Amino acid sequence: MFPGEKAGQPLSQNTVIYGCYWMGYRRWQTVHAFPGLASTLANQAECYRSDWIEMTLASADEDEVRSAYNSALYLSPRRHILQAWADHIAAMI
Structure with missing residues (x-):
């Protein structure tokens, strides 16, 4: 999603x-958030x-049986x- 220099x-x-x-968030923000x-x-x-x-x-799907049978990638909804996430971030800038 985020390409590097190489x-x-x-x-x-x-x-x-x-x-x-x-940006000043040394103690208040983590990447995991x-x-x-x-x-x-x-x-x-x-x-x-x-x-x-x-x-x-x-x-990961916690249901191992379901994940074994469901190979859908859901590209269009993703x-x-x-895009909605990008629009949300852009609106904050």
């Missing part, structure tokens, strides 16, 4: 936390299925979720 490599996980530090915030906002919107939200956040 082609085909993602942004380092440290880059995000250092960005938080740069971002998926929780995104999940909360998506669930509160009440227009996305929980399967779509969890797949968007790359969460695009909508991510």
